[in-house]
Amino acid sequence: MTGPRAHHQMSSHIAGLPELLGIELPVIQAPMAGVQDSALAIAVSNAGGLGSLPCAMLDLEALDAELAALRDGTARPFNVNFFCHTPPAFDSQREATWRRVLAPYYAGYGIDPAAAAAVPLRVPFCTEVAGVVERFKPAVVSFHFGLPSSGLMARVKSWGSKVLASATTVAEARWLEKHGVDVIVAQGLEAGGHRGMFLSDDLKTQVGTVALVPQIVDAVRLPVVAAGGIADARGVASAMSLGAVGVQVGTAYMLCREATTPVVHRTALKSGLAERTALTNLFSGRPARGIVNRLMQELGPMTEATPSFPLASAALAPLRSRAESSGSGDFSPLWCGQNATGCKEISAARLTQGLVGAR
Amino acid sequence: MTGPRAHHQMSSHIAGLPELLGIELPVIQAPMAGVQDSALAIAVSNAGGLGSLPCAMLDLEALDAELAALRDGTARPFNVNFFCHTPPAFDSQREATWRRVLAPYYAGYGIDPAAAAAVPLRVPFCTEVAGVVERFKPAVVSFHFGLPSSGLMARVKSWGSKVLASATTVAEARWLEKHGVDVIVAQGLEAGGHRGMFLSDDLKTQVGTVALVPQIVDAVRLPVVAAGGIADARGVASAMSLGAVGVQVGTAYMLCREATTPVVHRTALKSGLAERTALTNLFSGRPARGIVNRLMQELGPMTEATPSFPLASAALAPLRSRAESSGSGDFSPLWCGQNATGCKEISAARLTQGLVGAR
Numbered sequence: 001m002t003g004p005r006a007h008h009q010m011s012s013h014i015a016g017l018p019e020l021l022g023i024e025l026p027v028i029q030a031p032m033a034g035v036q037d038s039a040l041a042i043a044v045s046n047a048g049g050l051g052s053l054p055c056a057m058l059d060l061e062a063l064d065a066e067l068a069a070l071r072d073g074t075a076r077p078f079n080v081n082f083f084c085h086t087p088p089a090f091d092s093q094r095e096a097t098w099r100r101v102l103a104p105y106y107a108g109y110g111i112d113p114a115a116a117a118a119v120p121l122r123v124p125f126c127t128e129v130a131g132v133v134e135r136f137k138p139a140v141v142s143f144h145f146g147l148p149s150s151g152l153m154a155r156v157k158s159w160g161s162k163v164l165a166s167a168t169t170v171a172e173a174r175w176l177e178k179h180g181v182d183v184i185v186a187q188g189l190e191a192g193g194h195r196g197m198f199l200s201d202d203l204k205t206q207v208g209t210v211a212l213v214p215q216i217v218d219a220v221r222l223p224v225v226a227a228g229g230i231a232d233a234r235g236v237a238s239a240m241s242l243g244a245v246g247v248q249v250g251t252a253y254m255l256c257r258e259a260t261t262p263v264v265h266r267t268a269l270k271s272g273l274a275e276r277t278a279l280t281n282l283f284s285g286r287p288a289r290g291i292v293n294r295l296m297q298e299l300g301p302m303t304e305a306t307p308s309f310p311l312a313s314a315a316l317a318p319l320r321s322r323a324e325s326s327g328s329g330d331f332s333p334l335w336c337g338q339n340a341t342g343c344k345e346i347s348a349a350r351l352t353q354g355l356v357g358a359r
Numbered sequence: 360m361t362g363p364r365a366h367h368q369m370s371s372h373i374a375g376l377p378e379l380l381g382i383e384l385p386v387i388q389a390p391m392a393g394v395q396d397s398a399l400a401i402a403v404s405n406a407g408g409l410g411s412l413p414c415a416m417l418d419l420e421a422l423d424a425e426l427a428a429l430r431d432g433t434a435r436p437f438n439v440n441f442f443c444h445t446p447p448a449f450d451s452q453r454e455a456t457w458r459r460v461l462a463p464y465y466a467g468y469g470i471d472p473a474a475a476a477a478v479p480l481r482v483p484f485c486t487e488v489a490g491v492v493e494r495f496k497p498a499v500v501s502f503h504f505g506l507p508s509s510g511l512m513a514r515v516k517s518w519g520s521k522v523l524a525s526a527t528t529v530a531e532a533r534w535l536e537k538h539g540v541d542v543i544v545a546q547g548l549e550a551g552g553h554r555g556m557f558l559s560d561d562l563k564t565q566v567g568t569v570a571l572v573p574q575i576v577d578a579v580r581l582p583v584v585a586a587g588g589i590a591d592a593r594g595v596a597s598a599m600s601l602g603a604v605g606v607q608v609g610t611a612y613m614l615c616r617e618a619t620t621p622v623v624h625r626t627a628l629k630s631g632l633a634e635r636t637a638l639t640n641l642f643s644g645r646p647a648r649g650i651v652n653r654l655m656q657e658l659g660p661m662t663e664a665t666p667s668f669p670l671a672s673a674a675l676a677p678l679r680s681r682a683e684s685s686g687s688g689d690f691s692p693l694w695c696g697q698n699a700t701g702c703k704e705i706s707a708a709r710l711t712q713g714l715v716g717a718r
Contacts, residue, residue, distance in 0.1 A: 189548075209569040210569050211696070214590070214593050215698060231570070231573070234600055234601050238601045242594065275528075275574075339566075339569075
């Protein structure tokens with residue numbers, strides 16, 4: 001029996017998210033590399049939610065500095081988020097293919113096609129990273145694209161950190177439960193940014209939040225947090241009705257004062273363009289949801305021509321920076337979920353309180 | 360202002376679905392051609408929901424007989440559903456292309472490739488159809504793929520029928536409001552069967568229920584019914600939290616006694632296969648969500664090789680019938696939404712009551 005009655009019986013054994021994580025409100029601010037740093041996480045944690053620091057693009061020194069800022073900025077729990085991908089070997093042939101695809105754009109801007117571009121750093125969670133994080137023992141550590149090795153998992157849990165991880169299918173949720181996760185983040189396909197998928201790469205069978213959350217709630221004994229398309233108090237109430245113990249909200253925070261969202265990105269979020277998002281691998285090599293822009297329109301949002309994640313961004317970097325400097329987001333990853341109507345130019349504290357209907 | 364507060368103020372002016380349509384429960388049984396006839400609709404209407412008769416595949420005589428059965432079977436309101444596509448001209452070149460794609464399967468079954476196959480009837484709503492429906496003046500008429508001509512719309516409304524129609528985007532909802540619809544069915548991409556999309560054919564930007572419903576609620580003054588991924592009482596509660604006045608549920612009814620769901624389809628719905636659905640145009644020429652089966656896997660679910668809707672089904676008919684006769688759904692449209700866990704082999708009345716938490 002997986003009907004509603006069975007569910008309600010089970011969920012009575014599951015503590016609420018605030019109780020589980022030592023926070024006040026069942027709201028996690030989604031970690032969003034590229035549009036925030038510790039300032040947003042501190043503001044959300046101090047408002048009673050769970051602030052999150054995206055660490056995939058931080059080197060060890062920056063990670064240490066950001067963790068120190070978090071520790072100094074809030075006495076409340078916060079979440080430190082990492083990617084768990086396997087870094088690919090550089091493949092000169094795929095890089096050349098990708099640069100051939102982009103060549104007309106380089107020519108358009110008069111950029112030297114041989115322009116050296118630093119590969120933006122995307123470090124998976126590893127021993128060195130764990131060494132830095134260990135000094136801070138954050139209340140929560142979360143992972144995207146699966147989990148680190150069982151040794152690293154054990155190390156994280158030995159600090160007393162609760163471990164959260166993203167599932168985009170019932171199978172991924174079951175796998176995460178078996179591998180020691182404390183809370184599942186059910187990521188519906190409405191969600192902005194990178195899909196957390198790790199057991200399958202089939203985008204065609206990815207599931208919306210309304211369908212995903214109750215199926216995962218029924219399939220695992222762990223508490224489930226809903227993510228994807230949740231933009232306001234209605235969305236939060238809706239997720240709780242589905243059996244989630246809390247929500248993870250990203251897009252709505254992107255116009256907050258404390259976010260570092262670039263101007264071209266803020267402009268797009270405030271425009272009608274934000275009504276059209278799609279999954280694209282153009283910007284990193286892995287599918288992520290963003291506002292449809294010129295590059296996505298002209299190349300198609302998904303292509304086999306990119307190098308493996310995260311190497312696709314290197315060749316795009318000069319184009320992106322040139323375009324952004326003239327106010328254009330044509331080559332920028334404009335990450336955004338399927339409901340940008342929750343974005344407001346207010347403080348992260350007010351936004352957090354508004355999500356739970358507090359005024 | 361499109362925040363939750365603005366919404367609550369607006370929604371206080373919107374009557375509930377039961378009040379609007381003269382029913383008891385805010386549940387519409389989704390019209391599902393191929394898996395039901397008037398028997399399911401009668402059972403749902405008598406249970407207090409709104410039963411629906413899918414009419415796209417009925418000729419005038421069958422339509423008359425089914426409407427008479429409905430009138431005799433229930434004194435309560437019911438919904439009569441039509442497609443609003445423009446029937447395509449037969450294109451012998453596209454038909455030949457499609458038959459070339461299918462040729463290996465014909466060979467596999469030893470079926471004569473020239474085998475004549477009757478094109479399954481899919482009649483759009485038209486003057487002749489209106490003439491039959493007028494004799495019954497159903498409480499509700501609903502449309503998929505847009506609306507009929509303004510003349511036909513006026514005729515339907517002159518009978519006192521309420522008009523429902525499907526929107527898959529905010530733009531479609533606004534268009535339907537402008538063209539005289541009484542209630543919008545917001546069809547999230549979780550929904551099984553044909554996507555109602557009619558202003559855009561871009562599947563990549565189709566939106567999940569959690570994101571679609573509140574955005575449409577904010578964009579129009581009409582009441583909004585949520586469809587897509589709603590499988591049980593949790594899903595219904597979740598949709599109401601989003602601002603919907605009711606729900607439209609299809610997949611969950613497909614195992615009911617009163618449904619005519621073919622055996623291969625029932626078997627697939629009860630199996631783990633139902634966890635993997637995708638949008639496919641292979642079976643009709645228009646995108647619809649079904650369980651991933653052999654044909655979808657081997658040809659890819661979306662292709663440009665099919666004739667226009669609804670002509671793709673003709674060449675598939677001999678394969679489907681041969682496969683089904685040996686218990687295989689390899690060539691059948693196994694329509695299914697993204698949450699089949701609500702399917703139960705119980706009466707439609709019990710299923711309807713369970714959706715609103717009644718026991």
